[in-house]
Amino acid sequence: MVQVLAIVLVFGLLVFIHELGHLLLAKRAGILCREFAIGMGPKLFSFVKGETRYTLRLLPIGGFVRMAGEDPEVIEIHHGQDVGLTFDKDGKVTHIILTNIRNHPEATVVTVKEADLEHQLLIRGIEDGEEVSYPVHPKAVILQHNQETQIAPYDRQFGSKTVGQRAAAIFAGPLANFLLAFVLLTGLGLAYGVPVDKPIIGQTIPDQPAAQAGLKQGDKVLSVAGKPMNTWKDIVQIVSASPGKELTFVIEREGEQFSVPVTPVKEGEIGKIGVYSPTSKSPLGAAKYGAVTTYEFSKLIYQMLGKLFTGQVPVQELSGPVGIFNYTYKAAENGLVVLVQWAAALSVNLGIMNLLPLPALDGGRLVFIGIEALRGRPIDPQKEGMVHFLGFAFLMVLILVVTWNDIQRFF
Structure with a gap:
C-alpha cells in the first residue's frame, strides 16, 4: 500500500510541477488559463478558483493547462439568437445567458445582430423593437446549460502575446521539472549529507x-x-x-x-x-550536489537518446507508463532516499522528453514559435494544429508499443 501511494505521489508531483510552470508563466503574461488538469480522461474532481478550473482526471498519464486561444472557442453566438444579458453598475454586460433564459427574470432579452467578444467587446441587437448596443465586460461569462465560461478577449489569448512571452510559457513546464530535480536532490543533501x-x-x-x-x-x-x-x-x-x-x-x-x-x-x-x-552536511555542498547530480542525470538521458536514435539501444528496451510504475514501486521498496533520487531522475527525464522537437510536445511547439520569430509571421494555425494532431497520434502509438513491451517483460 505504501508503494502504491508512493507511485501516486511521485507521478502527481512531477505532473503538477510541470503544469504549474506553464500556468504561472502564462498567467504572468496575462493569458486566460481556462483549466489546470492533472491526468487525462474523465473528470474525477474539480473546483474553480479565480479564472481557472482545477481538475483531477482519471488516467494518470499526464496533464495540461488549457489556455484561451490555443483551441477554437467552443461557444458561439449567432445572428438572430436570443440571449439574456445582465449588467454591472457601469452598464457593462457581465453575464450572457444562452439557455433557460426564462429562469433569469432579471436578464434583458436581446435578439443578437452582432456579438464581438474578442476585439470590440460589444453586443448589438434588437430589444423591444429598437436597436441597442451594449459594451461587454472583459471578464463577462457565458451561461449555457448551467455551465459558466469566461469570455476571452484577444489580449487574453495565447496568440496575442509576444514570441518571448509564448516561448516562456511553453518552456516553463520543462524548466520546472529541472528545478524540481534540483530541489529534491538538494533536500537529500541537506537531510542526509553529500557523498565525499x-x-x-x-x-x-x-x-x-x-x-x-x-x-x-x-x-x-x-x-x-x-x-x-x-x-x-x-x-x-x-x-x-x-x-x-x-x-x-x-x-x-x-x-x-x-x-x-x-x-x-x-x-x-x-x-x-x-x-x-562518507558524507558532509552544508547548504552550499547540498546545493552543489543538487546541481551536479541534475546535470549528470541530464547527460545520461541525452546519451541514451543518442544511442536510441543511432540504433545502439533497440526500441524494445524502452519503458512506458507500466514499466515506470514498476520501477517506482521498486524504488519505494528501497527506502525514501532511493525513491527521492528516482523521482529526481524521472523529473529530469520528463523535462528532457518534453523539450524534444516533436509535434504535440513542448519542444515541437517551441519549434513553431521559433519559425514564427524567423519568418516574422505565424504559421497557419490549422496547419500547425494538424501537425500537432499527427504528432499526438504518433506518441499514443509509441506509448502503446512500449507498454506492450513492458507487459511482455513482466509476464
Whole structure:
C-alpha cells in the first residue's frame, strides 16, 4: 500500500510541477488559463478558483493547462439568437445567458445582430423593437446549460502575446521539472549529507562484513591489501573486484593504526562489505550536489537518446507508463532516499522528453514559435494544429508499443 501511494505521489508531483510552470508563466503574461488538469480522461474532481478550473482526471498519464486561444472557442453566438444579458453598475454586460433564459427574470432579452467578444467587446441587437448596443465586460461569462465560461478577449489569448512571452510559457513546464530535480536532490543533501570522495568509512550496515570485522563510521582507510587508498572510489574498486577474498584493511582511528581482515560477500558479480560512503552536511555542498547530480542525470538521458536514435539501444528496451510504475514501486521498496533520487531522475527525464522537437510536445511547439520569430509571421494555425494532431497520434502509438513491451517483460 505504501508503494502504491508512493507511485501516486511521485507521478502527481512531477505532473503538477510541470503544469504549474506553464500556468504561472502564462498567467504572468496575462493569458486566460481556462483549466489546470492533472491526468487525462474523465473528470474525477474539480473546483474553480479565480479564472481557472482545477481538475483531477482519471488516467494518470499526464496533464495540461488549457489556455484561451490555443483551441477554437467552443461557444458561439449567432445572428438572430436570443440571449439574456445582465449588467454591472457601469452598464457593462457581465453575464450572457444562452439557455433557460426564462429562469433569469432579471436578464434583458436581446435578439443578437452582432456579438464581438474578442476585439470590440460589444453586443448589438434588437430589444423591444429598437436597436441597442451594449459594451461587454472583459471578464463577462457565458451561461449555457448551467455551465459558466469566461469570455476571452484577444489580449487574453495565447496568440496575442509576444514570441518571448509564448516561448516562456511553453518552456516553463520543462524548466520546472529541472528545478524540481534540483530541489529534491538538494533536500537529500541537506537531510542526509553529500557523498565525499575520501577514504573514510561512512555508516556501516549491521551484520555485514565491515560491521562484523569491527570497522566503525569515521575510520580512515590507509590501505587495502597493501595498496594505498586515496579516495572512496579506490576502496570501492578493490572491494568490488574481490568477492569472497579476505582483504587486510589498515585503519587509522583516533591517532592509532591497526589492521583488520575483511572478507567481501558476493552480490551478483561484485564484492560488498556493507558500508556507505562518507558524507558532509552544508547548504552550499547540498546545493552543489543538487546541481551536479541534475546535470549528470541530464547527460545520461541525452546519451541514451543518442544511442536510441543511432540504433545502439533497440526500441524494445524502452519503458512506458507500466514499466515506470514498476520501477517506482521498486524504488519505494528501497527506502525514501532511493525513491527521492528516482523521482529526481524521472523529473529530469520528463523535462528532457518534453523539450524534444516533436509535434504535440513542448519542444515541437517551441519549434513553431521559433519559425514564427524567423519568418516574422505565424504559421497557419490549422496547419500547425494538424501537425500537432499527427504528432499526438504518433506518441499514443509509441506509448502503446512500449507498454506492450513492458507487459511482455513482466509476464
